[in-house]
Amino acid sequence: MGDDSLIGGAGNDSLQGGTGNDILDGGAGNDSLQDGAGNDIYLFGRGAGQDTIIDYDTTAGNLDKVQIASGVLPADVKVTRDQSHLYLNINNPDGTADKLTLQYWFYSSNYKVEQVVFTDDPTTVWAVAELNALANAATEHADYIEGSAGDDNINGLGGNDTIVGGAGSDTLAGGAGDDLLLPSGEGWSEGIQKGANRGRSQYIYLAACLPTWRLDTAYPRRRKRSKSTGADYDRTGTVLDSSYAAKKIRLPSQNYGY
Incomplete structure (x- = not known):
């Protein structure tokens, strides 16, 4: 209960918030971030690894966000999808890649994280409509x-x-x-x-x-x-x-x- 700030370490962490407006930062490693009711913020950026978010909230009008850390601009993030999940992909200059999976994002509105925002570009906000459009855009790769x-x-x-x-x-x-x-x-x-x-x-x-x-x-x-x-x-x-x-x-x- 309450507004919590949960920060992971260098390993593979499992962070679970409760009711309230929480901030979850998995840090390095392949982390599982899970939260429910409240307006929650999930932090993600270069070096974050392969993280997964499960955000289940049936509250009408809630506003959950993915906050992209400094050093990453909208052009650096590729949005993809499969039948049920939404993916945010960051390719790094050293050839590595970080990936954030928003599980069941397309399966039900109860699993929606409603916005992706950028620390270095606060005027850019990807809401549900923008994320849908980006995820369903055709490319020369497998879509x-x-x-x-x-x-x-x-x-x-x-x-x-x-x-x-x-x-x-x-x-x-x-x-x-x-x-x-x-x-x-x-x-x-x-x-x-x-x-x-x-x-x-x-x-x-x-x-x-x-x-x-x-x-x-x-x-x-x-x-x-x-x-x-x-x-x-x-x-x-x-x-x-x-x-x-x-x-x-x-x-x-x-x-x-x-």
């Missing part, structure tokens, strides 16, 4: 990207990407690389653009929540001067009406783990 509730147009660019359409009628383009496309929205149409990854595998996994859907595919011609649009692939039940679709599309009944 996990998830669409919004609306109609999205997502291009994964390079790298072996996982792209989830989400709700809405979405257009998903894997780009180069071996990409996993998951058109799992509730809309009628999911457009798939086959990337310029000739000789590689690119599969489309369909979610069980789509009782009826249509896929429109587009792919570049060999000379890359123009695009050709393939036939629509309609499915009701478990039947695919195209040999191309049968090779590249995985139905929910095929149980590929998605």
